[in-house]
Amino acid sequence: WRAWVSLSYANPVCPMPVNTAAGHLSYDIVLAACAITVALLSSRLAPLAGKRWVYPAIALLLGFSAAANTAAVIWPATKTPLVVPATLAGGAGSALLILLWCEIYSCLGAARVALYYALTIIGGVLLTFLLQGFREEYLYGVLIALPTLSAALAHRSYRCHIPAEDRPAASGRRLIPWKFFLILALFELVASYSSAAISAEHPSLIGSHSTWTTLVGGVLLFVWVWRFSSRLPLSTLYRAPAVLICCGLLIVPLFGIGGSVAGSFCTALGVMLFNALVLLFLCDIAKRFGVSALLLFGIEETLLLVSWAGRGAAEALDRQGLFGALGPAVGSVAAVAVIAIVTLLVLNKREIDERWGLAFLGKRATEEDERSRLAHRCAEVASRGRLTPREGEVLELLAEGKSLSGVASELIIAEGTAKAHTRHIYEKLGINTRQELLDLLMAES
CATH class of the missing domain: 1.10.10.10 (Winged helix-like DNA-binding domain superfamily/Winged helix DNA-binding domain)
Structure with a gap:
């Protein structure tokens, strides 16, 4: 899915007339709406991986979205009537595929989740870079086939590698970590605000999909889990992303280390690593407390709209010219202050250890x-x-x-x-x- 969305919406390398006409924002809105709908219906839909209809539905929805762009290239007159159905199909199919894999992740232990997630990020970036060299006619065919392959792998993973006793069951519990969602939304807002201009100039460097930032973050996560998790549990580093974001906003620009590109890279990397921590955290809650993964991740996926708010705020402030030449500096200082205060108040020892009993990849409490x-x-x-x-x-x-x-x-x-x-x-x-x-x-x- 990471390669599919990168080549279809985030950074397309071949003409995507239907997706371009609809816009990435429309796709994200549909995805978020479908994700929250699944979250609200989680008690009826769970386990999603156990529903036979979901696998062909994902393949058909995302395959149709990619095929619509191919048809619009061959027959330009079909572009306008295909915009709405293709966008709805792409957003709905993506929401189902994301939540399907998250539900499967929630059946696993923390170490396996972290390793598989890191490998997913690395593999998604490498596959994207590989497919960017394909001829257009072959690339269109691959984009139609990729969702089917992902759905088939999800089906095989659930049926063959998840024991019956570890599979999720329908649950009516409503145990939601709102504080973590608040922090994640804040980080997304600040990162998108600070890197709005840089991500437009360097789309392959900064972004949440297949970019150099996600590749570096995936490698760091993999090395950490593989080599250092026994000595330094990830739960002890829950504030590290906040430190990275603050460095990107203030320290790197202040000392002129690499300019705004380096600062935006640090900020985006911090958000990516915090996303990884949130994934581990939500999987842990779903597994230990019996909360539906569809509920937790359905809410989490709606936060992708926050990044659009950050970019919109950056553009609005640039147009208004508030604070003149000091505008970026004032915004950075304010963002650092808010992040520091909220992180200290919300992500504290009591919230992490006593309330949730978290110790990712380390020793739990006796x-x-x-x-x-x-x-x-x-x-x-x-x-x-x-x-x-x-x-x-x-x-x-x-x-x-x-x-x-x-x-x-x-x-x-x-x-x-x-x-x-x-x-x-x-x-x-x-x-x-x-x-x-x-x-x-x-x-x-």
């Missing part, structure tokens, strides 16, 4: 620490709900996932008594199901 944190959360909820000591014990056992018979056996009471205690707990806490109890404990953390 079982005793996990139990201690769970007991602490239960004690706080019991105190606020004015539960009796016995009800507090039942609450903790329920939080550990024990059934009513398991609770009765653990406390040496009748199962009917355990059921009565559970009913009283739900009444005092104002909830009705165990799922609501688990969500309440997560909110308490």
